[in-house]
Amino acid sequence: MTRWLTEAVPRGRIAAFRTLVYLFVAADLVVVTPWVRTRVDVPGDLYQPLLAGRLLPLPTPTPALVGAVFWVLLVAALLAATGRAPRLLGWTVFALYFEWMVVAMSYGKVDHDRFGLLVALAVLPTAGRARHGDPTRTEAGGWALRVTQIAVICTYFLAAWAKFRFGGLDWATGSVLARAIIRRGTDLADLIAQVPHLLIVAQFGILAFELLSPLVFVLPARWRTATVGFFYSFHLVTIATITISFAPHLVAMTSFLALEKVRPVVLVRRLVGRSRAVAPTSPAPASPSPALPSVASTVATATAAPEPGASTATAGPVARVAPTADA
Numbered sequence: 001m002t003r004w005l006t007e008a009v010p011r012g013r014i015a016a017f018r019t020l021v022y023l024f025v026a027a028d029l030v031v032v033t034p035w036v037r038t039r040v041d042v043p044g045d046l047y048q049p050l051l052a053g054r055l056l057p058l059p060t061p062t063p064a065l066v067g068a069v070f071w072v073l074l075v076a077a078l079l080a081a082t083g084r085a086p087r088l089l090g091w092t093v094f095a096l097y098f099e100w101m102v103v104a105m106s107y108g109k110v111d112h113d114r115f116g117l118l119v120a121l122a123v124l125p126t127a128g129r130a131r132h133g134d135p136t137r138t139e140a141g142g143w144a145l146r147v148t149q150i151a152v153i154c155t156y157f158l159a160a161w162a163k164f165r166f167g168g169l170d171w172a173t174g175s176v177l178a179r180a181i182i183r184r185g186t187d188l189a190d191l192i193a194q195v196p197h198l199l200i201v202a203q204f205g206i207l208a209f210e211l212l213s214p215l216v217f218v219l220p221a222r223w224r225t226a227t228v229g230f231f232y233s234f235h236l237v238t239i240a241t242i243t244i245s246f247a248p249h250l251v252a253m254t255s256f257l258a259l260e261k262v263r264p265v266v267l268v269r270r271l272v273g274r275s276r277a278v279a280p281t282s283p284a285p286a287s288p289s290p291a292l293p294s295v296a297s298t299v300a301t302a303t304a305a306p307e308p309g310a311s312t313a314t315a316g317p318v319a320r321v322a323p324t325a326d327a
Contacts, residue, residue, distance in 0.1 A: 013259050021251060026074055051285045052102060113155070118151075152255065157214055181199075181241070213231075307317070
């Protein structure tokens with residue numbers, strides 16, 4: 001069991017997973033959950049903290065508190081994404097994001113898609129230093145990924161348990177998906193809803209999928225990857241039909257993937273290098289053409305040239321001919 005929990009993984013996978021998680025935290029603050037900052041606009045009496053908020057205990061949110069958490073968390077998450085000070089920045093991001101989620105979920109609605117991400121933030125500081133592309137294996141990093149994987153699968157399995165706890169078998173035979181389509185369905189969902197009994201079959205399928213999700217841990221590596229691909233396709237259909245994204249859960253689920261093979265920085269460098277290689281270079285300056293001979297020099301050369309058949313004695317001083325006796 002210990003060997004399975006601490007199965008070594010490349011440090012490059014930890015570095016890639018860490019960068020992805022912390023960048024998502026920063027994006028979550030400014031894109032997905034900026035509405036958390038508006039929670040302080042309601043009376044403090046409406047704040048009903050979760051069990052964790054009551055046990056610690058955490059203070060009632062105020063504009064100063066929520067604003068400080070937002071800005072410090074944003075800066076810390078961006079710094080942590082670089083891989084520097086993994087323990088200090090990692091624990092800081094976890095503590096602040098935990099408080100951010102307590103504030104978000106203490107006014108009535110609790111989203112279960114945050115569980116895997118919170119577990120990932122809690123265990124990443126224990127993985128130690130890691131560099132992108134490093135093939136060296138680490139058991140500490142393997143443990144961090146394995147615990148995150150368990151949290152991801154628990155999200156599915158416990159969701160099925162909650163359905164049986166609060167709805168029983170009526171959840172599968174009722175009109176759960178029909179109500180979801182009426183509230184927030186897309187055009188694609190409207191087409192699917194017209195097929196008789198299809199929504200009931202889908203509800204039974206969701207329960208079966210969630211209850212059987214722990215089997216992913218006993219599958220061979222190739223089939224495990226295919227199963228995780230099925231998990232992503234399920235959420236793709238969910239987004240396309242009832243516009244529920246489960247984005248934090250999808251980020252945590254990348255702990256199943258060989259992220260060390262995805263190196264965007266190296267890819268960008270290669271693309272830039274190729275673009276420079278194929279870019280047209282500026283033409284070299286033309287060398288000056290040799291001057292054309294003048295007409296006079298051409299005529300002189302033609303005059304001095306020997307006639308055909310004439311003797312071509314070697315150059316040199318002309319020998320003096322001695323006079324003959326007749327002269």
